[in-house]
Amino acid sequence: MPLTSDKRPTRPGVGGTAESFRLLVESVKDYAIFILDPGGHVLTWNAGAERIKGYQGHEIIGKHFSIFYPPEDIAAHKTERELEIAIREGRFEEEGWRVRKDGSRMWANVTITALRDAEGQLIGFAKVTRDLTERRVADEETRRFRLLVESVKDYAIFILDPGGQVLTWNAGAERIKGYKAREIIGKHFSIFYPPEDIAAHKTERELEIAIREGRFEEEGWRVRKDGSRMWANVTITALRSPEGVLIGFAKVTRDLTDRREAEESRRALAAEKATLAERARIQEFQERFLAILGHDLRNPLASLDMGTGILRQRVTDPADIRVLDRMRVSSLRMSRMIEQILDLTRTRLVGGLELNPRPFDLRDAIEHIVDELRATNPARTIHASTTSLPGTWDRDRLEQVFSNLVGNALAHGDPATPVNVRARIESGFVLVDVHNEGRAIPQELQAKLFDPFRRGERDSRTPKTAGLGLGLYISNEVVVAHGGRIDIQSTVGEGTTFQVRLPRWPVDKK
Amino acid sequence: MKAAKSMAHTVLVVEDEQELREMMRDALELNGYAVVAAEHGGDALAKLPAIDSLCLVILDLVMPVMDGWEFLARLRADTALASVPVVVYTSAAGQAPAGVTRVIQKPLMFDRLLSIVRDYCAQ
Numbered sequence: 177m178p179l180t181s182d183k184r185p186t187r188p189g190v191g192g193t194a195e196s197f198r199l200l201v202e203s204v205k206d207y208a209i210f211i212l213d214p215g216g217h218v219l220t221w222n223a224g225a226e227r228i229k230g231y232q233g234h235e236i237i238g239k240h241f242s243i244f245y246p247p248e249d250i251a252a253h254k255t256e257r258e259l260e261i262a263i264r265e266g267r268f269e270e271e272g273w274r275v276r277k278d279g280s281r282m283w284a285n286v287t288i289t290a291l292r293d294a295e296g297q298l299i300g301f302a303k304v305t306r307d308l309t310e311r312r313v314a315d316e317e318t319r320r321f322r323l324l325v326e327s328v329k330d331y332a333i334f335i336l337d338p339g340g341q342v343l344t345w346n347a348g349a350e351r352i353k354g355y356k357a358r359e360i361i362g363k364h365f366s367i368f369y370p371p372e373d374i375a376a377h378k379t380e381r382e383l384e385i386a387i388r389e390g391r392f393e394e395e396g397w398r399v400r401k402d403g404s405r406m407w408a409n410v411t412i413t414a415l416r417s418p419e420g421v422l423i424g425f426a427k428v429t430r431d432l433t434d435r436r437e438a439e440e441s442r443r444a445l446a447a448e449k450a451t452l453a454e455r456a457r458i459q460e461f462q463e464r465f466l467a468i469l470g471h472d473l474r475n476p477l478a479s480l481d482m483g484t485g486i487l488r489q490r491v492t493d494p495a496d497i498r499v500l501d502r503m504r505v506s507s508l509r510m511s512r513m514i515e516q517i518l519d520l521t522r523t524r525l526v527g528g529l530e531l532n533p534r535p536f537d538l539r540d541a542i543e544h545i546v547d548e549l550r551a552t553n554p555a556r557t558i559h560a561s562t563t564s565l566p567g568t569w570d571r572d573r574l575e576q577v578f579s580n581l582v583g584n585a586l587a588h589g590d591p592a593t594p595v596n597v598r599a600r601i602e603s604g605f606v607l608v609d610v611h612n613e614g615r616a617i618p619q620e621l622q623a624k625l626f627d628p629f630r631r632g633e634r635d636s637r638t639p640k641t642a643g644l645g646l647g648l649y650i651s652n653e654v655v656v657a658h659g660g661r662i663d664i665q666s667t668v669g670e671g672t673t674f675q676v677r678l679p680r681w682p683v684d685k686k
Numbered sequence: 687m688k689a690a691k692s693m694a695h696t697v698l699v700v701e702d703e704q705e706l707r708e709m710m711r712d713a714l715e716l717n718g719y720a721v722v723a724a725e726h727g728g729d730a731l732a733k734l735p736a737i738d739s740l741c742l743v744i745l746d747l748v749m750p751v752m753d754g755w756e757f758l759a760r761l762r763a764d765t766a767l768a769s770v771p772v773v774v775y776t777s778a779a780g781q782a783p784a785g786v787t788r789v790i791q792k793p794l795m796f797d798r799l800l801s802i803v804r805d806y807c808a809q
Contacts (some may be wrong), residue, residue, distance in 0.1 A: 467777070471748065
């Protein structure tokens with residue numbers, strides 16, 4: 177019994193139910209439901225078929241159903257095979273490409289069911305087609321997107337569940353953090369944070385911010401699997417369902433350690449440059465300062481001294497002479513102080529004190545100094561006992577040292593007793609003792625004796641005109657610059673001895 | 687300037703600072719020396735030919751126009767003046783330029799000036 181496309185019930189004899197069923201089928205819009213005759217020609221058409229395939233009933237009824245297939249499927253006899261399977265097995269189902277009336281392709285779920293009468297005679301096929309194109313496109317997008325995320329290597333991209341447990345893992349995450357997917361999925365993301373951050377509840381705060389503001393971003397320290405730290409840019413984005421329910425967090429992490437290290441080395445380089453520039457600036461300042469002290473300050477002093485010298489020769493009034501003599505003592509003292517300030521400055525400068533060592537006999541220098549001091553201190557006795565002391569030193573500087581030490585012995589020693597200078601050579605060193613009788617130097621003062629601008633030793637016996645308290649400091653610097661040292665021995669019974677110990681030849685100082 | 691030729695020997699003072707230069711001239715003249723004063727090396731070179739009996743040059747090193755080092759080199763290049771004693775006074779110890787007879791440390795005080803000139807010149 178042939179079936180037709182008119183409004184008669186598809187199952188004769190079922191009556192009202194059959195009519196309802198026909199109406200149902202015809203009005204279904206989501207499925208194309210129609211019947212083929214045993215040869216594969218379209219017998220019926222419904223609203224869903226029209227919507228999905230684009231044909232009106234009158235256009236398609238009577239046409240072979242291969243019209244819905246792409247040419248390559250027709251060439252491959254796919255339509256015949258599908259009907260054969262339906263006949264043999266009662267039913268055929270697949271998902272595959274079909275062609276709409278406008279030529280566009282759709283991804284369709286297709287079932288073909290063989291229809292048989294009571295005697296088992298094939299009377300046709302029921303064909304139900306569902307358009308899955310949108311779902312397939314969505315699935316494809318998801319698949320591609322997943323592939324994309326999984327293969328990104330420069331960023332760790334993964335998802336956390338609402339509680340912060342890792343749900344997914346990508347190649348970038350493995351590369352950057354060091355964990356394999358199986359090692360980390362299910363673990364809480366605080367594993368990536370340094371202990372101090374965990375203790376400070378940083379992970380909770382970050383999720384709270386992401387929940388409240390949609391997104392959290394920062395640069396900070398994170399910890400790799402091997403325990404090493406990395407400087408990372410991190411964003412955490414709250415993921416919500418269309419209804420607004422929190423379903424997790426997307427976490428994207430980028431390792432910026434290299435960039436940070438490059439920045440740090442750039443900064444260090446810049447700081448080093450600044451330091452060098454600052455040092456050059458200080459050196460320039462020091463050189464200018466020395467020039468002022470050495471040149472600009474000393475020339476007017478020379479003028480003043482010459483002026484008083486000239487007047488001293490010309491005036492005859494004893495009162496005028498007294499004034500001029502005092503002025504000349506003052507200018508000489510000031511000249512000595514400038515000298516000392518210059519020396520102090522040189523010791524504190526880049527490079528330190530400069531020595532000009534030449535071979536000479538130190539005995540000559542000591543005797544010269546002793547003679548000078550005898551001349552300026554006629555009331556005092558200075559004993560000098562030295563052997564020949566050949567060596568290589570800066571003669572001017574060492575004369576300065578012994579002038580200072582013997583001068584101090586005269587100033588601080590008991591005036592009724594002599595000052596003794598004894599020098600000798602002992603195992604490659606020259607030892608010079610400068611000794612005076614009198615009060616001992618207190619122990620606590622001995623340690624500070626070589627400090628600049630000492631005030632401690634100033635007592636009632638110290639002349640007010642003694643100077644700046646730089647003499648011993650500079651003497652010590654000179655001796656140390658020669659590779660030697662000055663030792664002090666001072667007791668109540670034995671008086672005070674300053675011992676200068678000098679290597680006989682220049683010591684190679686770094 | 688007093689006549690350089692009225693004295694047996696003449697001191698050439700080369701110093702750019704006027705007050706010090708004039709003070710040196712007065713001090714030396716007061717003590718019986720003839721003085722020619724110049725404010726830099728070029729000035730000194732210009733005045734040299736007119737000096738009859740030069741016994742000593744007292745030379746500052748750091749000066750504008752022509753400094754002490756250049757003046758010294760030119761002086762030593764002149765055969766007639768190659769052996770004239772030259773005393774320089776500097777602020778830096780130890781670095782004696784070539785051709786210098788004596789180096790003294792600044793400041794050049796009155797007594798020191800007279801004792802040095804006494805060593806080289808007749809009053």
